Amino acid sequence: MKSLISVVDILDRLTKQFVEAKLYSGIDEANLADFEARWLPLLAEKLQRATPEELAQAQAQDARWNWRRKEAAWGHALSYQAFAVEADTVTQGLMYVSKHHHSRLPDHLGAPVIYVEAIATAPWNRPRFVPQPKYKGVGQVLIQAAISLSIEEEYKGRIGLHALPQSDSWYRDALGMIDFGADPDAHDMHYFELTGEQATKLIS
Amino acid sequence: MKLYIDRTRLRERILHDPDLDVEAGFPIRDVETLNMFLPRDLFVGDLAPAAEMTITFGTLIELARRQRKLTIEQLSEKARVDASELIAIEKKRSGYVPKPRTIHQLAAFLHLPEKGLMKLSGAVVSRDEKLRNAALRFAAKSAGLDKLTRSEEELLHEIVKCLSDDEATR
Numbered sequence: 084m085k086s087l088i089s090v091v092d093i094l095d096r097l098t099k100q101f102v103e104a105k106l107y108s109g110i111d112e113a114n115l116a117d118f119e120a121r122w123l124p125l126l127a128e129k130l131q132r133a134t135p136e137e138l139a140q141a142q143a144q145d146a147r148w149n150w151r152r153k154e155a156a157w158g159h160a161l162s163y164q165a166f167a168v169e170a171d172t173v174t175q176g177l178m179y180v181s182k183h184h185h186s187r188l189p190d191h192l193g194a195p196v197i198y199v200e201a202i203a204t205a206p207w208n209r210p211r212f213v214p215q216p217k218y219k220g221v222g223q224v225l226i227q228a229a230i231s232l233s234i235e236e237e238y239k240g241r242i243g244l245h246a247l248p249q250s251d252s253w254y255r256d257a258l259g260m261i262d263f264g265a266d267p268d269a270h271d272m273h274y275f276e277l278t279g280e281q282a283t284k285l286i287s
Numbered sequence: 288m289k290l291y292i293d294r295t296r297l298r299e300r301i302l303h304d305p306d307l308d309v310e311a312g313f314p315i316r317d318v319e320t321l322n323m324f325l326p327r328d329l330f331v332g333d334l335a336p337a338a339e340m341t342i343t344f345g346t347l348i349e350l351a352r353r354q355r356k357l358t359i360e361q362l363s364e365k366a367r368v369d370a371s372e373l374i375a376i377e378k379k380r381s382g383y384v385p386k387p388r389t390i391h392q393l394a395a396f397l398h399l400p401e402k403g404l405m406k407l408s409g410a411v412v413s414r415d416e417k418l419r420n421a422a423l424r425f426a427a428k429s430a431g432l433d434k435l436t437r438s439e440e441e442l443l444h445e446i447v448k449c450l451s452d453d454e455a456t457r
Contacts, residue, residue: 089290092298101298108288179312201312210306220301222309231291246311253307285300286292 085109085167088228093170093220104170106224110177114167117174117205125206163200166228168221176221178202180229182236184243187263188276191241196276197233199244202226211249226258230282240282245272258285341384343446344407349377350443351397366396376408384408403450421449 086108092101162183168176184198204221206212229242245266246254251273254260260275277285292300352362352373359377363370368389376385385408394401 227292244311250308
């Protein structure tokens with residue numbers, strides 16, 4: 084069931100003005116249709132035109148994240164939750180989280196974390212995908228949603244995720260998450276975790 | 288559920304955030320396999336080469352099956368794939384693209400390189416001209432033969448080697 088969590092602001096990079104966006108819990112057919120009709124053609128076009136080297140830069144990896152399949156598999160599972168950010172009545176970002184993962188930090192070993200299964204912004208919002216990306220802040224809004232869910236679940240704001248290589252810097256340097264390094268069980272993606280203390284700083 | 292960060296604070300964060308990518312989740316290591324998850328009607332490129340390759344894919348699976356002296360039904364059971372799908376593959380039904388799981392199962396059972404099979408199956412739109420040419424030679428030479436002859440064995444070996452070389456160079 085899709086429900087509005089909050090009206091938030093994201094930055095229009097072109098006009099340098101904030102515009103209103105809506106953060107939803109749950110995704111619906113309109114979000115899936117946006118992904119298929121608006122996101123995928125851009126990803127597909129990039130794939131067709133790109134050289135292998137450009138592909139490596141293109142961050143199109145999430146074309147493989149078939150959101151419709153994920154919704155079918157996880158949409159009704161209690162331990163999973165989806166989030167969407169919409170602006171201009173178009174889906175600007177999507178995220179799936181799960182509630183059954185545990186902390187890898189020695190001090191919090193075994194403590195539950197909200198695990199970000201997948202997070203992606205629309206291709207036109209990605210700095211490395213298009214020369215002039217449209218909106219800034221969609222990822223921040225979604226991560227704040229994950230932290231908020233973690234607080235509501237009494238996980239104290241703890242979240243964990245495996246970042247795509249080009250996103251390592253965002254999670255390590257911008258959000259200050261703890262970098263556990265390459266995870267051999269996750270194709271050597273780096274695993275990152277946010278502690279409760281770090282979460283408190285990020286929301287205050 | 289509510290958002291715990293204040294709206295004004297969130298604006299400040301966004302304003303001062305570096306312009307970095309945020310994508311996370313389980314990865315795709317080989318970007319060439321991306322296409323198989325895209326609906327084929329979204330492709331903007333030429334699909335003809337992929338269609339040609341599927342002929343070779345069907346022939347390859349048929350020869351590999353016959354080499355092991357298996358019927359379609361037996362291969363279906365041993366590789367745990369639908370017999371109807373094997374028939375569609377071996378008959379080279381026009382436009383037919385096998386499921387990723389089927390390719391994975393066949394690759395595992397027949398000891399064939401999975402990535403190469405992905406390309407041959409048409410699930411991946413490949414730009415690999417060398418593989419395409421080898422596939423066409425293979426399909427042309429092996430068509431119409433009922434029995435797995437010595438020359439067919441050699442052809443089978445040649446295409447498998449080509450697939451293996453292709454995978455080894457990645």
